[in-house]
Amino acid sequence: MVPVEWPLAALSADRPVEPARTRGSRRLASVRxxxxxxxxxxxxxxxxxxxxxxxxxxxxxxAAEILAAMxxxxxxxPDPAGLASRLSAAGLLDRLDFVDLLLQRADEHRIVTVFxxxxxxxxxxxxxxxxGDDDAGVAAAAMALVVARGRRRDAFGQPRIELNDLPxxxxxxxxxxxxxxxxEDSEDHTVFASxxxxxxxGHVSGESLQAAVAALVDALEVAGRIDDxxxxxxxxxxxxxxxxxxxxxxAAISEDTAWGYLIGGQDEGLALLAxxxxxxxxxxxxxxxEFGSLSGAAVEDEIARFDNFSDEEVKASLDWWRLQSDFRxxxxxxxxxxx
Numbered sequence: 001m002v003p004v005e006w007p008l009a010a011l012s013a014d015r016p017v018e019p020a021r022t023r024g025s026r027r028l029a030s031v032r033x034x035x036x037x038x039x040x041x042x043x044x045x046x047x048x049x050x051x052x053x054x055x056x057x058x059x060x061x062x063a064a065e066i067l068a069a070m071x072x073x074x075x076x077x078p079d080p081a082g083l084a085s086r087l088s089a090a091g092l093l094d095r096l097d098f099v100d101l102l103l104q105r106a107d108e109h110r111i112v113t114v115f116x117x118x119x120x121x122x123x124x125x126x127x128x129x130x131x132g133d134d135d136a137g138v139a140a141a142a143m144a145l146v147v148a149r150g151r152r153r154d155a156f157g158q159p160r161i162e163l164n165d166l167p168x169x170x171x172x173x174x175x176x177x178x179x180x181x182x183x184e185d186s187e188d189h190t191v192f193a194s195x196x197x198x199x200x201x202g203h204v205s206g207e208s209l210q211a212a213v214a215a216l217v218d219a220l221e222v223a224g225r226i227d228d229x230x231x232x233x234x235x236x237x238x239x240x241x242x243x244x245x246x247x248x249x250x251a252a253i254s255e256d257t258a259w260g261y262l263i264g265g266q267d268e269g270l271a272l273l274a275x276x277x278x279x280x281x282x283x284x285x286x287x288x289x290e291f292g293s294l295s296g297a298a299v300e301d302e303i304a305r306f307d308n309f310s311d312e313e314v315k316a317s318l319d320w321w322r323l324q325s326d327f328r329x330x331x332x333x334x335x336x337x338x339x
Contacts, residue, residue: 050109050158051102056080057154058161059087062178062199065163069195075182083181092177097170101161107263108240109159111294115238126237130216141212141219145242148212163199164207172200210241210255217245226250228283235290243287250277253321262291270297271305275314276321281306 043051060080067077087093130142152160163171179196183189205211220226226246234243240263248258253276261273270292274284281303288302320328 047103047106047110050106052084054102054105054159054161055093056084058163058174059084059178062163062175063182065199066175066179066182066192066195069198070191073191075186078182083178086181087177092173095170095173097167098174101165104259105159105161111238111240111263114294115290126233126239127242135219135223135225137219138216138223138225141216145212145216148207148209152209162208164204165209166203168200168203168205171203172196175200213241213245214255216242217249220246221249228280231277231279232283232286235287238290240291247273247277250279251318251321253318254325257321263294268302268305268309271302272309272314272317274306275309276318 057080060077060083063077063080063083067075084093093099127142127146130138131146133139133142152162152165154160163174166174175196176193179192179199180189183192186192217226220230226249231243231246231250234246240259244255244259244262247262248255251258251273258273261269270288271284274287279287284306285299285303288297288299288306292299292302323331
């Protein structure tokens with residue numbers, strides 16, 4: 001299947017099956033994992049193609065930056081797809097935070113596409129409204145987010161990832177991996193390693209897209225504007241990233257946890273998130289109505305769950321998610337139930 005919805009990603013789609021395929025234990029292991037994978041957790045062809053396109057773009061960008069940081073030596077930037085394939089075959093790209101970011105950006109793009117295709121009354125969306133806000137701090141933070149998002153769109157409107165979007169350790173790892181691949185046929189690896197260090201040292205976490213979202217949430221909090229009305233407006237626009245920040249701040253839980261409840265599609269996710277964030281019933285209903293359909297959740301069932309959660313159940317969940325992440329991970333490994 002060629003995902004025509006993603007022009008730059010089309011070349012990354014699965015190639016036609018060849019008449020003869022490699023046999024043996026290495027392929028069999030992959031086939032077994034793929035064959036028995038729960039369909040609910042499989043990537044769609046669109047997700048796979050989009051994530052692959054973002055990966056190739058980032059690898060190609062990092063390779064160009066590394067070569068630019070080196071003395072002129074006639075080395076030409078390789079094909080990003082071939083370079084990414086080489087790194088992938090060596091297991092250098094299968095990193096949790098990296099793949100998580102690719103998937104999150106693909107999810108955000110999917111949500112934006114769904115919401116932009118909905119018919120309804122024409123109105124100015126939330127972010128442009130905030131750009132013109134009377135509060136200077138809110139307006140400046142909203143404009144910074146608009147600019148940050150603009151840098152992460154290619155000529156076809158498809159999302160991109162910048163090295164600054166990765167955690168510092170992941171950015172350094174990727175830079176070193178790309179440099180090592182570029183140096184494979186070189187007799188002097190030192191210059192490539194030095195260039196990777198230069199690129200990694202330029203990483204600025206404060207220039208990540210997530211930092212721009214957090215800055216807007218901060219500005220809205222200072223202005224006393226993280227209320228139900230703001231959350232309803234963000235939900236109506238499909239502003240998943242901003243909505244995650246707002247709900248996480250209201251509930252005093254991490255943005256990753258809020259994202260998992262909002263997008264993960266787990267049972268009672270939206271209802272419990274709304275209760276943890278202290279939303280009133282109308283705002284909770286808006287949140288569930290707008291985002292429930294993305295995971296197939298029945299609006300009526302989620303509203304009923306929202307109504308039926310006891311204060312003790314909500315508090316137990318909040319207490320759990322406010323624990324240190326390492327403690328939660330260790331507790332889960334030991335089989336301790338949440339809350």
